[in-house]
Amino acid sequence: MRRSLAGLTFTPLRLSSPRSLLFMSSSLPSSAGKKPKQATLARFFTSMKNKPPGGSSSPEKATKHKLESGINEINSEGASAIKKLKHVSAVQTPVEPSDMSSNSSSLPSSAPSSGGVDASQKSRELTLKVEEEQGPIENDHYSSNIPYSEVCEVFNEIEATSSRLEIIRICSDFFTKIMKQSSKNLIPTTYLFINRLGPDYEPGLELGLGENLLMKTISESCGKSMSQIKLKYKEIGDLGEIAMGARNVQPTMFKPKPLTVGEVFKSLRSIAKTQGKDSQLRKVKLIKRMLTACQGVEAKFLIRSLESKLRIGLAEKTVLISLSKALLLHGGNEESSRVDDIPMDALESAQQKIRDAFCQVPNYELVINSCLEHGIMNLDQFCTLRPGIPLKPMLAKPTKAINEVLDRFQGETFTSEYKYDGERAQVHLLDDGTMRIYSRNGENMTERYPEIRITDFIQDIDATKNLILDCEAVAWDKEQGKILPFQVLSTRKRKDVELSDIKVKVCLFAFDILCHNGERLINKSLRERRDCLTKVTKVVPGEFQYATQIVTDNLDELQKFLDESVNQSCEGLMVKMLEGPESHYEPSKRSRNWLKLKKDYLEGIGDSLDLCVIGAYYGRGKRTGTYGGFLLGCYNQDSGEFETCCKIGTGFSDEMLQQLHERLTPTIIDGPKATFVFDSSAEPDVWFEPTTLFEVLTADLSLSPIYKAGSATFDKGVSLRFPRFLRIREDKGVEDATSSEQIVELYENQSHMQN
Numbered sequence: 001m002r003r004s005l006a007g008l009t010f011t012p013l014r015l016s017s018p019r020s021l022l023f024m025s026s027s028l029p030s031s032a033g034k035k036p037k038q039a040t041l042a043r044f045f046t047s048m049k050n051k052p053p054g055g056s057s058s059p060e061k062a063t064k065h066k067l068e069s070g071i072n073e074i075n076s077e078g079a080s081a082i083k084k085l086k087h088v089s090a091v092q093t094p095v096e097p098s099d100m101s102s103n104s105s106s107l108p109s110s111a112p113s114s115g116g117v118d119a120s121q122k123s124r125e126l127t128l129k130v131e132e133e134q135g136p137i138e139n140d141h142y143s144s145n146i147p148y149s150e151v152c153e154v155f156n157e158i159e160a161t162s163s164r165l166e167i168i169r170i171c172s173d174f175f176t177k178i179m180k181q182s183s184k185n186l187i188p189t190t191y192l193f194i195n196r197l198g199p200d201y202e203p204g205l206e207l208g209l210g211e212n213l214l215m216k217t218i219s220e221s222c223g224k225s226m227s228q229i230k231l232k233y234k235e236i237g238d239l240g241e242i243a244m245g246a247r248n249v250q251p252t253m254f255k256p257k258p259l260t261v262g263e264v265f266k267s268l269r270s271i272a273k274t275q276g277k278d279s280q281l282r283k284v285k286l287i288k289r290m291l292t293a294c295q296g297v298e299a300k301f302l303i304r305s306l307e308s309k310l311r312i313g314l315a316e317k318t319v320l321i322s323l324s325k326a327l328l329l330h331g332g333n334e335e336s337s338r339v340d341d342i343p344m345d346a347l348e349s350a351q352q353k354i355r356d357a358f359c360q361v362p363n364y365e366l367v368i369n370s371c372l373e374h375g376i377m378n379l380d381q382f383c384t385l386r387p388g389i390p391l392k393p394m395l396a397k398p399t400k401a402i403n404e405v406l407d408r409f410q411g412e413t414f415t416s417e418y419k420y421d422g423e424r425a426q427v428h429l430l431d432d433g434t435m436r437i438y439s440r441n442g443e444n445m446t447e448r449y450p451e452i453r454i455t456d457f458i459q460d461i462d463a464t465k466n467l468i469l470d471c472e473a474v475a476w477d478k479e480q481g482k483i484l485p486f487q488v489l490s491t492r493k494r495k496d497v498e499l500s501d502i503k504v505k506v507c508l509f510a511f512d513i514l515c516h517n518g519e520r521l522i523n524k525s526l527r528e529r530r531d532c533l534t535k536v537t538k539v540v541p542g543e544f545q546y547a548t549q550i551v552t553d554n555l556d557e558l559q560k561f562l563d564e565s566v567n568q569s570c571e572g573l574m575v576k577m578l579e580g581p582e583s584h585y586e587p588s589k590r591s592r593n594w595l596k597l598k599k600d601y602l603e604g605i606g607d608s609l610d611l612c613v614i615g616a617y618y619g620r621g622k623r624t625g626t627y628g629g630f631l632l633g634c635y636n637q638d639s640g641e642f643e644t645c646c647k648i649g650t651g652f653s654d655e656m657l658q659q660l661h662e663r664l665t666p667t668i669i670d671g672p673k674a675t676f677v678f679d680s681s682a683e684p685d686v687w688f689e690p691t692t693l694f695e696v697l698t699a700d701l702s703l704s705p706i707y708k709a710g711s712a713t714f715d716k717g718v719s720l721r722f723p724r725f726l727r728i729r730e731d732k733g734v735e736d737a738t739s740s741e742q743i744v745e746l747y748e749n750q751s752h753m754q755n
């Protein structure tokens, strides 16, 4: 069967067997270890345009070089004075909605011929003035003339589709189509699809728009009163639908000029970056401009993007797979001009390459541009980790007993390290001497630790130009010279920390080095990386130390080491492969080459779970006035859904219940989201927008007809028995919740142990 999308004919991807189906929906590392069939692959890749390193002369190339050297500094000094003046000239005249696509097009005749100090200072002043009026000026990396309506039509189609394979087909067909027009279209479009405004580590990309502000804007632009909007919102609970309904019945004198993907994306970024005096007003102005130009379904998705909830059931992983298909097709010649013509193993390799690159460089812009310039199959040479970009950290699998560890590492050389109880800190030293510290989620938290100076911990500062270290930041008692528990660390301020504010000292415990002087070390053995770490850095007691470690496979020695770690306020042990390819650092992967052994959880399933709060039950008796229990869900990374796995009411202090009531009540929504998978017998009294993760302990896991975690694997869902609240996970986003896949694995391990 052939389908047609906006004039182009595509044949849907045919999957030859249930096994291939399984691959398509499988998780990130699924194809590791599988060898693609060389003959088919070779045939396919020789038919691809050969793009030698750096040999491309495509128009994207120049842009790409600019991007690679400083994409995360988009609004900084990088944009030239001329470019700024160019924008200034265009924006000095008031821009009507219908003119939105025309700004930044012409150079003023007065543009300076060189970037002399006066000229650039002057342009900076002008830029600041315009930024004050309009929000920060963007350079043109995000230009795209694709009509925004086309993206919205695709969103609409996805919203109405439940099959993940079909969604992948829709997305990859669309990406292929827009790339045929210009490959530049892909970056802003991808960001709109994943509902983000840039890489996670780029600061200042929070839209910060409250529900009320959006209602007011809709009311003012679409000619409805605030009370009408509020009433409708109570009824249908979707501001997007409301804006679309209101906009579409609004009489207009002139047909507005259609919005483009480029201008919508750039306006969203400008809204996020608008700060300071009257920022709300300026944000509203930008929204109104777009809203008055919306037609058809555009207003629905524009408002949802502004709310940062697209609600179409599109998981980021699905977008990544679709992207790899489209990019692979784009790199091929006419013989392979349809997704169907690409051999399955070529697709598998391409997907793996793009995921690997993304784990090292979590920036769509850099990954896409690298694909376009060098070809997707050469990504591993050109798109690799670098100081200044936080790579996704390697993660560990839980274990329940030392015996399990010994079974796993039998016959191998492995090492055990203390598992410190603090916050992960990826420390980067950049060529220009600046230091950045990134969290587990790639958030820049350098400001949180103003007392840390990495240069103090480097042996030979002249010989070390840049590096990336993997560490745990732990609260430290300077007087007693010992580690303090995590709870003490969490009392430190998270923002705007001044040196004078610091009451709780921090010590960095380094356990890995991932890059040194531009050399990637992740494909070296842990033993080699450790040697490098101790050569390049030096211990400063109480400020920078190495993770305490031991190399032994003796059960008694390991038991003693585990007890010692706990006595020193650690959580237990991290046990790691020490030699050979299995000891390489695997970004983003929850690997069986790193096992965690947490002393407190040995009695349970070996680990705590981080689950998303999606609903609550009103408290009774002593708990009247607060919530008495909560409905929790894990996150299915394939479908983007939250699958319920337990009700929880144990482990909360009265104070915590009060806090949770205050925190969660503003996030109440009118009904369950389409992404909540639940059974009607466990319906809560109120539903929440997913915002908060609880770290939860459980005695064990069991199958239940009421809960839905992992129900695609088993007929029933996996649920937690006797769940107990431990704390709120402030350092994780809702999509970092324990995945359905992890829950299934924990359940299977538990059944295996019981048998």
Ligand SMILES: Nc1ncnc2c1ncn2[C@@H]1O[C@H](COP(=O)(O)OP(=O)(O)OP(=O)(O)O)[C@@H](O)[C@H]1O
Pocket: 395, 396, 417, 418, 419, 420, 421, 422, 423, 424, 425, 440, 472, 511, 547, 574, 596
């Ligand atoms: N020696 C060590 N080696 C590696 N990680 C360590 C070490 N000591 C402490 N850690 C911390 O332990 C974390 C992994 O264990 P844990 O399960 O507690 O973390 P988490 O954030 O809940 O992650 P997840 O549950 O997703 O694995 C690492 O992310 C790191 O922050």
